[in-house]
Amino acid sequence: MWKEYYRQRRIASYTLRGRFLMDCLEEQVLPESAPRQLRSDKHPFTESARVYLEEACKNLEDKVNELHHDIDSLALPGWLSRKLAKEYTVQSVKLKRELARLCEVSDWNIVGRLDLVLNLSDRRLSSTEKQVLSLGLKFDIGGNGKGFNEFINCNYKWRDRDADKGFTQGVVACYKALAQSNICVIPRRYKEALHTLSQDDSIIISQADKGGGVIVMNKNDYLDKMLDLLNDHTTYERKPDGNADNEAEKFKIEARNILRKSVKGKKLLGLLEEAPRPPLMHGLPKVHKTGIPMRPITSGIGSAPHKLAKRLAKPLSGTLGSISDAHLRNSSDLIRRSPIQVPKREVVRANRWNRNVLALGCFTCPKPSCLLLKRQYSFRVNLNPKFTDGDIKEHYNQTIDRVTMNKCTKVIGHNEDPRRLNF
Template sequence: MSTRPLTDTETEALSLGLKFDTGIGNKSFTDYTLKNSIWSDTEAEKGFKQGVTACCIALSANTPRSLPRRYISALKELGKDNSIFISQADKGGGVVIMDKADYVRKMEQLLEDEDTYTKKRPGHAKEEAMIFNGKVRKILGGSEMGRRLKHLIEEDPRPPTMRGLPKTHKPGVPMRPITSGIGSAPHRLAKVLAKPLSKAMGSISGSHLRNSEDLLRRLKGTSMRYKKMASYDVKSLFTQVPTDGALEAF
């Protein structure tokens, strides 16, 4: 979708997919340790994980790069080109290359929807984050378990960011908005609290479907004679759910 011509090497490198491990990284020992440790680990568990991590790093140091040098150079050149936007497609996992001007225009069209998005003054997100943190501290301070989670409060939160995934399967290739809350006030705490909720999925309501295989399993043995099956696609589902109504239902 870009006016930029690709060389054969660039095409070959991108055809491996955006999730292909290039074998190149600059993560430090601390990065690996933090990623693999959880707040409830004992000192013995932390020591064991640090030992395993150190061994893995030592072994990987002698592992040859998994990409030819010409691919690495091609990917670096593509990364330096500010006139294009490279993204994973919304469906199918393909790689999409767009002119950055087209990408910005499509994202601005999304933000023009005043029923979904509201422009705020600079500093508003920071103030809201501080209010959130104050309320969370009060709630967590009311129990022993809560006090053990206080370290998850983001002391220097930043506003969530939004990007778009091209819907190449739709006419005009609209963008699907994806919001990343990494670094925002609720993010680290939400990740911990979401785990027990995720495990409970399917046990609260019998209407929950895990995936398409679960649907087929439930329909097995059901006569479809004189019946019709309909599938509904809700546009921008999460931004259309009224927050107050959702909280009341919960």
């Protein structure tokens, strides 16, 4: 009787210990009994720590299977069964508390920057939710949400042979299977926190316009601010239903007529979208401004000219700065080409000084285009305004004055007159 009791007790102990180590593996924490060599200052959870926990779990599983096959199990008396169940419960609670303590002191807690997370919503974020948001919205968690058909469409080339298309599909299927078998690089509690946040329809999680912060705001507030932008009739105009499809069809007809006139153009006919979707717009909150207005960002991915424009932009990007002198690469280029002679030691720190320099957009304005938004809105603003020589000169002088004032403030302070400084 006692021999059977101790056997079942060891089985329960090994089982609980194995579950605890498996939870540590999923939460990416190391128990106190783990060697200190497994910890690293450069990574919160190293690959050697993962291998150590996997081997420990496998050894405990082998011990449990060995005890199960030693002798046939016997029925224990009621009082011994109750004692065994009580010990099992006490040990289980103890290991759960230990796991929670290890998660609180985990190195994952200091990986992100909590000061970049700004909560403007009515929802109260937990510490785990703040930690996972502090990693940033571009943090790669190791998974991919794309389906198999999406991967096939991304790698589909209409001019390839059928055998090559079949080979591509096979390679994509293998890579998709391997990607699904990969272990997630973030702890389980972070995955659960992300799932909880994604299920909450009352909030919007967005990237800040400046600084790379993460903003959590109410969905109604977000929609109100975006509707305020669309209600600006000087910039946006309401379009009837079906306008996006008509404009996309017009573009495809005109593009086909142009591309068919040359041999190189015929090779680009496959870049025209067969089923284009209208461009979508979202907003980035400007937390550095009063009232937190929204900055509209339009995504043309999947629209009628997207693939063609992406292909044509490659040879043009390498010619920037070589065709026209009106292109400015950065703030340092602006100071270098300005008529003001700035000392070299000041040019090194120029990017920190003139963060508020106005962009000279009047020099490099694109041609007018019909940019549709969700089938209902389109830009009515003139994207190619005509500037006179006086307007350009005034704009340039205002920009140079701002650069000068920023430099003078840093060099001579606020109490002196910057006009007395000789450059």
